[in-house]
Amino acid sequence: MADLTTEFVGIKSPNPFWLASAPPTDKEYNVRRAFDAGWGGVVWKTLGLDPHVVNVNGPRYGVLHGGDRRVMGINNIELITDRPLETNLREIKAVKRDYPDRAMIVSLMVPCEEWAWKEILPKVEETGADGIELNFGCPHGMSERGMGSAVGQVPEYIEMVTRWCKQNTRMPVIVKLTPNIADIRKPARAAHAGGADAVSLINTINSITSVDLDQMAPEPTIDGKGTHGGYCGPAVKPIALNMVSEIARDPETAHLPISGIGGVSTWRDVAEFLALGAGTVQVCTAAMTYGFKIVEEMAAGLSEWMDAKGYASIDEVTGRAIPNVTDWQYLNLNYVTKARIDQDACIKCGRCYAACEDTSHQAIAMKPGRVFEVIDEECVACNLCVNVCPVEDCITMEELPTGQTDPRTGKVVAGEYANWTSHPNNPAAKAAE
């Protein structure tokens, strides 16, 4: 049995599944239920200074549904905790006392002034919490007050606040990053420079999920008006995975621990975040959609997969795919594939045909009897047909062996690797002539 225990910036937890700072970790009642359900750790809902903020009293979520009302993405206009600081601290202390083996991280967001951090850090320390997470991510409400992503978008502030925290507490400091920025490596480097023990990402993405066409207002709509909110859930996973990998393969932050967040819903999502460099993952939307029980599937699935692959511990998985994440210019242009349609598996829906004929390269022939065949002379190997085919593995991409002629280009497939940097069409090519 694979060992799922983790030690992340010195914080131990029985598994890498943490709940992200959000409604699931808003108060004692929820967190106890989460721990009883098997979650390895929580990042407590972000605390601020008193007087505590207030939330809207109308709807705070918008949603993007897939078929059968499957939740693909949620956005929210919730703020940080709307309860008094003392209440939260008392509850954190009580829970940590009763669940000493679980990771208890406290998320914080106070004004960008050192006195504020100096004031709150000792109070958090006193609860026995294992670490803190700096919320530089919240894209709505708090940012307008100069906190959250307003700080997270300015690397200098990140570095400064991180340094204050490192100077004022013995607890490990995790810096939570906002994705609402052009280059995620900049804030990560700033956190690193400020002495952060780790980064966590992503927080939510600025968004409007939908427009109420009767009221002519964005949703969620509060008395006829709406505002942008933070987007999360399965729909944001691709963005999160990329950002995690960017940090993991940036030489400046290569060994900075990462807690991966954004759309984690199943064991496979967890494995993917780990492979791209995360040491733990955090979950919010999936728990909000299905409840805490999903952690059972994650734990069973991850350990089964690790056993099958021969990975004994989480450490062995973390960053495993990073050597294979590269830049476009280094991709092998001599790797040639063609789409292949398995006629026995084909159900003749013709979606590959519509996709290729209308929007790609006219490389699929529709023959009598609704037989669909790839025309190698035209196929550029884009993969679109594979993606739109409703039958798994019906269309696959087959590599042309070295020495064979690609009927599209008339060129013989070369055995050696060659990329854009040396391609004759590249004006900047460093050709070896």
Next chain:
Amino acid sequence: MTQSELTPGIVSGRLPEDRLESNFSDLHPAYDEHEAAVAADRCYFCYDAPCVTACPTEIDIPLFIRQISTGMDEAAAKTIFEQNILGGMCARVCPTENLCEQACVREAAEGKPVEIGRLQRHATDSLMERNVHPFTRGAPTGKRIAVVGAGPAGLACAHRLAMKGHDVVLFDSRSKAGGLNEFGIASYKTPNDFAQAEVDWLLQIGGIEVELGKRLGEGLSIEDLTDQYDAVFLGIGLAGVNALRAPGEDKEEVRDAVNFIAELRQTSDLSMLPIGRHVVVVGGGMTAVDAAVQSKLLGAEEVTMVYRRGRDRMAASVFEQDLAASKGVRIITHAQPVAVHGNGSVREVEFEYTKDGPNGLEPTGETFRLAADQLFKAIGQRLEGAPAGMMLSDGKITVTGAGRTSVEKVWAGGDCAAGGDDLTVTAVAEGRDAAEDIHAQLMG
């Protein structure tokens, strides 16, 4: 109540009211909004979709399903009605398992097609329940056209002609319009008087004058019609019924299944409709199944359907056969009636087993008898009342192209015309196409 399924003879009220009501309620209840959304989501929006090809009226199925999934039920209904003005009835009665749903790629993929019929019902109901008619008439053309037979073929033809701006007179020998929609289709497929509601809704197009109780051949001749009208369409269905040709066929309580069904469809109180304790139905088509199933649903203790060939040759679809079996109808195949016994009324029917030989069906010599208070004959309908001199093939009116008969100015479609399956949807397609052809010819 004193009668039960075991009461001997032919009596009414074998079942309590509540059981009758549930027995004859909707076979495929309507979807609610969410069910429809989930069902619609399964459609792959195939390229040049095979379901469309499989539909005799060629409804753009992927398009209407996509319209449902985007919350536009009424737009979906319009997509359907543009091709098939009786899309509401077809949604209820089409043997989709042999048509669109059989062609659905998800049938090939997982044996579970998109439920096209029920989705079509969902869409069409949305407009019809609000009693909204989606079409308006074109500018008047001054042409007058006679349509004979107000079944699906005649109705579809009349509607399309009216839409084009022609004036239509729709004749039918019966007292109600609708044809077999009103007098034939099983009750549980079209409860709540849907057939008449649909006719009324369809007539909202305007320009269609309905003349009931007018029979072609009785005071109404084809010559008069061709003289007085610019064109004539015949959609007179199959008014005749084939005989058993077995001795004793003339005994009492030996009836044509279609008459029994018509009586049933017109009965307002099913608890007053008498049915035998033992019922035998001869035949293997939709009529036989409907007669047998409805006998059972009325409370007959024992209903047996006997067909002379094997199951695979039955005209009733596998779905219909299974439906009959699930309602408790016993199906005997490879047996044909040889005599009807009884003193005045039928008491027993004698059958002989058959087998498939090199020259077709052969009797085996082995016989058996079934007790019968009633015997329903459902061995096929045939054309009756076709105008003299009109060319026929295989007993039906010969047509070329979109329903042109051998007689100048006369078109035909539906069951009475040769070619095509005897289905509601085929009748609609043929009526519609004949209308288009008439229009093209009249307007040159």
